[in-house]
Amino acid sequence: MSIVKTPARAPRARRSPEAARENILAAAERLLTEKGPQALKLTDVAAAAGIAHATVLHHFGSIADVQTALMERMIRQLVAQILAEGAVAADPQGRVGQGARVLFDAFGDRGAARLAAWLELTGESRRLTMAREAVREVIANRLAPEGVDPAVAEDMVLVSVILAMGVGLFGRSLSELMGRPPDTARGLALDLLRRLLPAEGA
Amino acid sequence: MSIVKTPARAPRARRSPEAARENILAAAERLLTEKGPQALKLTDVAAAAGIAHATVLHHFGSIADVQTALMERMIRQLVAQILAEGAVAADPQGRVGQGARVLFDAFGDRGAARLAAWLELTGESRRLTMAREAVREVIANRLAPEGVDPAVAEDMVLVSVILAMGVGLFGRSLSELMGRPPDTARGLALDLLRRLLPAEGA
DNA sequence: GCTCTTATCAACAAAAATGTCAATAGTGAA
DNA sequence: TTCACTATTGACATTTTTGTTGATAAGAGC
Known part of the structure; x- marks a missing residue:
């Protein structure tokens, strides 16, 4: 036995x-x-x-439900991160620069930019509904500069968000592809916004 | 019978x-x-x-080989499209504006931007090698503005490419997400580059 | 302790995706 | 026309991925 x-x-x-x-x-x-x-x-x-x-x-x-839940979780985290930034500068230019930095930070960690790309590539309407609400919430509560024509402010936000996502997704790879330090693109893009956006608000 | x-x-x-x-x-x-x-x-x-x-x-x-071949084909097409543009403007500013437009056109049709995102998300070294060579070729032959400090020119190209890819990938969706016409982001981004890049070259 | 709920898992089953093979059928060359 | 070559295909096989089920065990409440 x-x-x-x-x-x-x-x-x-x-x-x-x-x-x-x-x-x-x-x-x-x-x-x-x-x-x-x-x-x-x-x-x-x-x-x-x-x-x-x-x-x-x-x-x-199902695994699809896991993916959907993950998307929603990451969107919530992203919104929270953007909204959680500290006190805002008083003048419009300060606010703009700060908003840009917040955006770049949020999309800087690889996850958020990849999430955005994933949403774009797969593009399901059900998921995009939540993304739309998130965008609205962030713009209304955090990014809209005061003392600026609202239409112009929207333009600034739109191009800033796209640039932040582009840098977050492609910045490191492209910087290294061109033989530069990995955060080169981020610095250049922030410079771009810092120098241009106040002029646009004027 | x-x-x-x-x-x-x-x-x-x-x-x-x-x-x-x-x-x-x-x-x-x-x-x-x-x-x-x-x-x-x-x-x-x-x-x-x-x-x-x-x-x-x-x-x-194998299906993986199909995907690799497709990536290489699309990269070749993209490079060809960028290099095939007509005569170049004489002055540095004109060249820059022209280069930006070429970039935005190339990444404007959805395919190229999606290709870039796909490469970034999957990121296999074998495939990236070809992308690296393509980037080098384009920069050397088409985008590098003359009469400008090479280091500055590289910066301009880097941020321009990232912005073009960001707009190509996210531009339409984000524009519509904010209730604007689908090519709003493209116009804003081109304005951004047109106004800023010459100043940087000065 | 005891019971009840249910999170957990191994084994099984089904479906989807990829890959293999032998036979078929265009096409150019002899 | 005949023949050799091979692009094409249906049927089969394998692997991967997803989903199902019944049994087990961890913990809360008693």
Whole structure:
């Protein structure tokens, strides 16, 4: 009669549903920023989260729902980051420069820019609805400079956001591609906005 | 005894290897611009090209090779488009404005900007090598303004390219997201460069 | 302790995507 | 016309990815 020693097994972790979802989404976000959207496979996300893939399905229903939840989470984080910046400068020019820096910071960490690109490439209307609301909220609460013609202010915000996303997504690669330090593009773009936007408001 | 009428069947097309590859890549490019990189599945590409998926494999070996070939084809097209522009203006400012417009045109059709984002998101070194050479070629042959400090010129090119890619990728969506005509961002960005770059060269 | 809920997981099943192969059929050359 | 070459294809096979199910176990409440 053989005596089989029960293999030592790590005790099964049991999280609250909220913690479990958070753990999964955090792992998914890591995968997204490190390997790109195509790496968000059910099995890979589960492995990155250290759980069985069935558990992922238990909490989200499908891998598509995981992706949607991740998008929404990242959009919320991005909005929060932009809105959480400190006191605002009094003069319009100061506000503009500050707003630009906030934008570049928000899209500076690779995740946010990649999120935007992912949204653009896949472009599903359901997800874009939330993005639209986020844009509205940020513009209304944080970026709209006072003392400037609203139409002009909108133009400034629009081009600033696009530049920030472009730098966030392509800045490092292109800088290095041209043999420059990785944050070269970021500095140049900030200079561009700092020097031009006040003139536009005048 | 049943008489089975042979079903009418379209005669089997037989292309030259070059034409077959071209047909497949054209279909893949359509898929990429319309549905995004994640739509480049073997079966879907074959269906879009109107052939059996085995034929795709016969010509390319694997779906990954199709994707690589498509990237290289699109990079070549992009470089050709940028280099093919007409006579260049004599003065540095004119050259700069012209170069910017060429860039915005090249990244204006959705495909090129999506290609760049795709490259960035997936980021494989093998593919990036070709992108690097393309960037070098374009800068050397077309975009480098004469009569300007080379270091400054490089800065101008770098920020211009990033802005052009940002506008190409996000411009339409963001413009409409803010309730403006779809080419609003493009116009604003061109204005931005037109007004700033000559000043930087001075 | 006991029970009840349910987060967790292994095993299985289904679907999707990719790849293999032998047969078929255009096409140019002999 | 005949033949050799090979682009093309349907059928099959393999791998990858996703989803299902029943059993297990962690923890909360009693």
